[in-house]
Amino acid sequence: MSATRARTRTPRPAPRRRRSIPGRIALYGTLTLLLVVFAAPLLWALSGSFKPRGDIFDYPPTLVPDPATTENYRNLLTGQPFWSWFAISVVTALIATTVAVLVCALAGFAFAKYRFAGKKLLFGVMFSSLSVPFAVILVPLFILVVKSGLANPWFALVVPWVAPAFGIFMMQQYIIQSIPDEILEAARLDGAGEFGIFLRVVLPLLRPSLGALAVWQFLQSYNSFLWPLVLISDVDQYTLPLGLNILFRAESRAFDLVLPGAVLASVPTIAVFLLLRKQLLEGLSAGAVKG
Amino acid sequence: MASRGRQWAPYAFIAPFYLLYGLFMVVPIGVACYLSLTEWVGLGTPTFIGFANFTDLARDTSFHTALGNSLIFVLVSLFLVVPAALLIAQLLNTRGLRARDLFRVTFFIPMVLSPIVIALLYSLLLDREYGLVNSVLRALFGWGGADWLGDPTLAKVSISFVLLWRWTGYLTIFFLAALQAVPRELYESAELDGAGTVRQFTTVTLPAIRPVTAFVVVTSFIGAAQLFDEPYLITGGGPGEATLTVAQFVYRAAFERQQFGYAAAAGLVLFAVVFGLSQLLNRLLRIGRTA
Numbered sequence: 001m002s003a004t005r006a007r008t009r010t011p012r013p014a015p016r017r018r019r020s021i022p023g024r025i026a027l028y029g030t031l032t033l034l035l036v037v038f039a040a041p042l043l044w045a046l047s048g049s050f051k052p053r054g055d056i057f058d059y060p061p062t063l064v065p066d067p068a069t070t071e072n073y074r075n076l077l078t079g080q081p082f083w084s085w086f087a088i089s090v091v092t093a094l095i096a097t098t099v100a101v102l103v104c105a106l107a108g109f110a111f112a113k114y115r116f117a118g119k120k121l122l123f124g125v126m127f128s129s130l131s132v133p134f135a136v137i138l139v140p141l142f143i144l145v146v147k148s149g150l151a152n153p154w155f156a157l158v159v160p161w162v163a164p165a166f167g168i169f170m171m172q173q174y175i176i177q178s179i180p181d182e183i184l185e186a187a188r189l190d191g192a193g194e195f196g197i198f199l200r201v202v203l204p205l206l207r208p209s210l211g212a213l214a215v216w217q218f219l220q221s222y223n224s225f226l227w228p229l230v231l232i233s234d235v236d237q238y239t240l241p242l243g244l245n246i247l248f249r250a251e252s253r254a255f256d257l258v259l260p261g262a263v264l265a266s267v268p269t270i271a272v273f274l275l276l277r278k279q280l281l282e283g284l285s286a287g288a289v290k291g
Numbered sequence: 292m293a294s295r296g297r298q299w300a301p302y303a304f305i306a307p308f309y310l311l312y313g314l315f316m317v318v319p320i321g322v323a324c325y326l327s328l329t330e331w332v333g334l335g336t337p338t339f340i341g342f343a344n345f346t347d348l349a350r351d352t353s354f355h356t357a358l359g360n361s362l363i364f365v366l367v368s369l370f371l372v373v374p375a376a377l378l379i380a381q382l383l384n385t386r387g388l389r390a391r392d393l394f395r396v397t398f399f400i401p402m403v404l405s406p407i408v409i410a411l412l413y414s415l416l417l418d419r420e421y422g423l424v425n426s427v428l429r430a431l432f433g434w435g436g437a438d439w440l441g442d443p444t445l446a447k448v449s450i451s452f453v454l455l456w457r458w459t460g461y462l463t464i465f466f467l468a469a470l471q472a473v474p475r476e477l478y479e480s481a482e483l484d485g486a487g488t489v490r491q492f493t494t495v496t497l498p499a500i501r502p503v504t505a506f507v508v509v510t511s512f513i514g515a516a517q518l519f520d521e522p523y524l525i526t527g528g529g530p531g532e533a534t535l536t537v538a539q540f541v542y543r544a545a546f547e548r549q550q551f552g553y554a555a556a557a558g559l560v561l562f563a564v565v566f567g568l569s570q571l572l573n574r575l576l577r578i579g580r581t582a
């Protein structure tokens with residue numbers, strides 16, 4: 001990416017066709033329209049979460065709530081076990097993310113920097129697991145987890161997210177691009193063991209892409225819906241999406257509770273995404289572009 | 292000693308992945324194969340019934356509907372979402388574009404939201420009586436009675452729009468990175484040859500971004516073929532079965548009707564189709580080679 005930017009900065013004798021003024025207006029007009037389409041529903045939900053129940057569906061819609069109230073938030077947080085749902089979602093997502101990042105970095109390192117018998121086949125098997133739809137393992141995995149008595153959320157919610165082939169592929173691509181063989185050889189000459197090299201040489205160099213993978217993995221797990229839906233029947237163990245779902249299904253369609261819930265559920269993911277957007281967006285695309 | 296460590300290290304590094312892969316993917320698929328040949332309500336021992344589940348599926352009109360709907364959503368993502376993402380990436384790749392990062396990041400945000408949040412938003416927006424969309428239509432055209440989620444055709448359109456809204460910004464990231472990696476010299480020489488914008492797009496851009504296009508096509512296909520969250524949460528598969536997908540069919544059979552064998556069989560059919568087609572696509576488009 002930096003290469004592209006550097007290239008644009010070098011002076012060019014004759015700049016390629018310049019866009020006309022109407023062309024520019026059309027370009028920015030289209031992009032701004034898209035910006036509204038993508039952002040408006042979110043802003044509207046945010047504003048709705050601060051409106052008294054009767055005002056949520058008012059027409060014409062007002063973006064700034066008048067009168068604004070935090071009562072919806074208070075009702076949600078006092079009347080519902082919101083923080084418990086939130087904690088279960090966050091903690092299980094963190095566990096899944098940690099395990100997945102380690103598993104992926106290790107395997108990605110092996111595929112990127114070692115030659116070994118059966119590598120091609122093993123890589124193919126790993127890669128093909130990307131095309132296994134979750135619906136086929138949903139029923140048998142549920143039965144296995146229940147029959148083996150492991151249906152407690154701390155284990156069962158974590159399990160389907162810990163071995164993502166996409167993450168291995170991403171790590172492998174990144175390691176090939178950014179870790180020269182010479183560094184590994186130098187560490188070996190210093191007498192480092194293979195795992196020591198991974199821990200002390202490779203992991204520190206991988207930091208930006210580990211961040212990308214971690215964010216991605218966290219979002220996958222935090223936002224997952226189908227697996228918790230079949231697995232968790234006890235309301236006390238609900239994840240955040242399940243909790244919002246029962247509020248939403250309640251007979252009165254409690255939008256005044258559901259909207260603040262949606263806002264609170266989205267704030268952490270949007271915040272993490274905005275903080276790490278560079279690593280995530282570039283990490284996601286790097287693998288695919290070179291692959 | 293050092294060389295022996297080096298010989299075994301890669302196997303040790305990929306072992307955790309294959310262990311998890313075996314336990315949570317291969318074993319469940321094996322169990323699914325066994326279950327699919329049985330009739331089982333979840334209690335007692337499954338009764339072996341041979342291929343009866345599959346012959347029943349072949350006659351089950353609900354299953355046909357689900358296959359048809361999933362096919363519609365696959366076509367929507369391949370022929371609407373993917374081209375839209377490429378088009379937006381093309382706009383974002385305009386030289387000298389200001390606020391590129393603002394557009395890129397905002398378009399991506401729907402992807403970090405939980406499906407339940409998206410479902411809430413669109414249920415609000417598309418509500419027949421109070422929804423913002425109908426209110427705006429009424430104000431602008433004096434007519435706004437469309438039953439966005441209750442009419443069989445409109446419900447499919449609405450779900451398709453949500454897919455477009457959710458996935459386009461995500462796929463744009465991949466296309467934008469690919470477009471930025473196309474050497475500018477290629478365009479300059481094409482222009483010297485007198486190629487116009489369209490010719491440049493077909494002769495320079497498309498071939499250069501082929502690997503990324505392949506990746507995007509395959510992942511979109513796999514994602515859309517196992518679609519569950521959006522239709523389940525927004526329309527509940529309805530009205531009737533107008534937006535019922537295969538993944539929902541599996542869920543409904545197992546967890547609402549206690550037909551675990553039947554559900555496993557339906558899951559296997561989905562698996563066979565998705566896995567087969569994506570292997571074929573991979574081979575045709577040559578992605579996922581070992582580096």
